[in-house]
Amino acid sequence: MTDANPETQAVPSNFLREIIAEDVRIKKYGDAVIQTRFPPEPNGYLHIGHAKAICIDFGLADEFGGKTNLRFDDTNPEKEEQEYVDSIMEDVRWLGFDWERLCYASDYFPQLYEWALQLVKAGKAYVDDLSADEIRQHRGTLTEPGKDSPYRNRSVEENLDLFTRMKQGEFPDGSRVLRARIDMASPNLNMRDPVMYRILHASHQRTCDQWCIYPMYDYAHGQSDSLERVTHSMCTLEFTDHQPLYRWYIEQLGIFPTQQIEFDRLNITYTMLSKRKLLQLVQERRVNGWDDPRMPTLCGIRRRGFTPEAIRTFVAASGVSRTNGFTDIEMLEHFQRDDLNHRARRAMAVLRPLKLVIDNYPAGQEEFVEVANNPEDSSAGTRQVPFSGTIYIEQDDFREVPPPKYYRLSPGKEVRLRNAYFVTAQSVVKDEAGNIVEVHCTYDPASRGGNSPDGRKVKSTMHWVSAAHAISAEIRLYGNLFAKADPYDLAENQDVLDNLNPNSVEILTSAKLEPSLANAKLEDRYQFERVGYFCLDPDSTPGSLVFNRTLALKDSWAKLEKKTGA
C-alpha cells in the first residue's frame, strides 16, 4: 500500500466504486454524469441499514460528480403512508444528503401503463384469470417447472380488451392479473410469467382513486430507473435473482439500460433490521414509538444522541461486499464515542448519589472552581462550577471495604475531586438497614484546583456535584434492544421478538447534575465525566429534565471487576 492519501487509506475501496470508476474511465455513458437513486418504499421509518444504502447511493454519486434522486417506490397503496414519506425525507437530510430530484414511482404510472399495452400488443404479456392460489400452484416448485396457465394463449385483442377493462375498474380485486409471458419452466422463479399488474381498488396516497390497477415492484423498478436515466442502480443481494427480469423488461421495451448491482445488507449484532418486525414492535407497544431511543431507526438513534457524522464514518469503515455477515455493534459504538469525545461538552452529573460531607470545610462557605468545557478542545473554554461542604458523589465511588485494585474512596484513602480538592474519607453513617447513607471526609485546602503543592499523588479522580446547587433530573440508560448477538438465533417455535432484551432501559430518577445543565438544549451533546455521553430528551420540560445516555464511557474498572469477580 503506497497510497499517501490518509482518506483513501482509512477507507479501502470497494467493488461498487471500482465498477463506477471503470465506467467513468471508458465513458460508458458518454458525457452523462453518474446517476443513482435511493428508492425507499414509504411503508416504515428508515433504519441504520438504510443508512448504508443512502451512503452508497448518494456518496458514490457524489464522489464521481454525479447526482442522486430520492424516489419513493410507492406501488403498493395498501401499506404506504404520507407519514413515512415525510419521515424519510427528514432522515435522509439529517444524515447529511440532499437529492437532485424528488421522484415517485407513481409519477410513472401512465408511462408504465402505456408500456404494458405495448407488451400486450407484442404478445409479451397476457391477462390471467387464475386466482392467486391457482397461480401459485401453476408456478411449480424450486425443483419442478411450472405449468402454463390456460389463459396464457389468449389473443392480443382479448388481452387488450381485458387489460383495458381491468384499468377501467370493471373487475373486482384479485379476479385477474396481467402477467409477462416469459418461461414457466425457467429455473429462476422470477421468470415464470411474473405478475405485472394486480387489481387493487385502493386509494393511493398520491394518485388517490385514479388507478385501480397497480404495477408490481419488478415491473416498476427497472423502468423507473431507466426513465430517470439512472446509470448504476445499487440494491441489496436478495434482488440478484430479479436481475434477469429487470433486464428483460428493459430489453423488451428498448429503453435506457440501467445496470443493477447488488451489495450486502448491513447486519449489526444485538440489532434487528426488519421493517415488518420494527413496525410490530411499535404497534404492540413493545417500544415507545418509532423514535424510541432503543430502536435502530434513524429517528430512534438520533433521539438517543447518535450523530450523522459518526453513522457515516461507521458505514464507510464497515465496508461493502457481497458476503453476509454481522458487524459488531461495538464498531458503531466506537465511531460514535470517537466523534463525541471530540465535540461533546463535559459536565458533571452523579447518577446514583451518595452524600459526602467535608467535616473541615468552613460552615456555610461556597466557592466556584474553574472547569474545562472540553479537555480535547481548548477553544470550548471553561466554566465556573459551584463547590461547597456537602456534595454528592457516585455510590460506586465509595467502598467501605475496597476490593484489590480499587482506587476510589474508602476509609482512610485520599482521592481528588475533579478540579476541586483532595479529600480523605474518615467515617460513614449508616441507616438502620446497614446501608451507607453518608460519608464523612476531610479536605486539604492547599489542594485547591486539584493539585497538592507538596506533590502528593492520588490514585483516583472523581466527579462530584455540590448538594446545595445540584439540579435533579431523570436519566434513561439504554442497552441493546435484543439479548442475543444474532436476534434470529431462535429455538423451536420462537419468534425473533422473544429475543428482546427485557432490561434494555433503566430509568434513574434521583440523579444530581451540576447547575449549568439546566440550560441544556435538545441538540447539545454532553459527556458526563467518567460516566458517558448524554443528550436532552424531548420529554423534558423546563422544570423536569430528562437525559438519555447515548453510550457509556468505556470502563476498564468495570471490566477488571467483572473478570476478577467471576
Add this chain to the structure above:
RNA sequence: UGGGCGAUCGUCUAAUGGUAGGACAAUGCCCUUUGGAGGCAUUUGUCCAGGUUCGAAUCCUGGUCGCCCAGCCA
C-alpha cells in the same frame, strides 16, 4: 433436492498471479486532574482436497459450508 450468490484474523474489510494489510474487539505496558482519551506492543486468518505456475487468497477441477428465491410485498 432446481437456480442464483458467497466463503481471508473473534468480527468487518483490503490485497485483482509476486512480502496476507487495516479497522473493531482482545491482551500487556506507558501516560493521564475522566480507571475516559492518547501512545506503544502483542496475539489470532486465506473453508477442504487436488491441479496449473518459478510463484496461488487470487486461475482450474471436485467437495464442504452459509445465504437468497416458490407474494396479486418491496
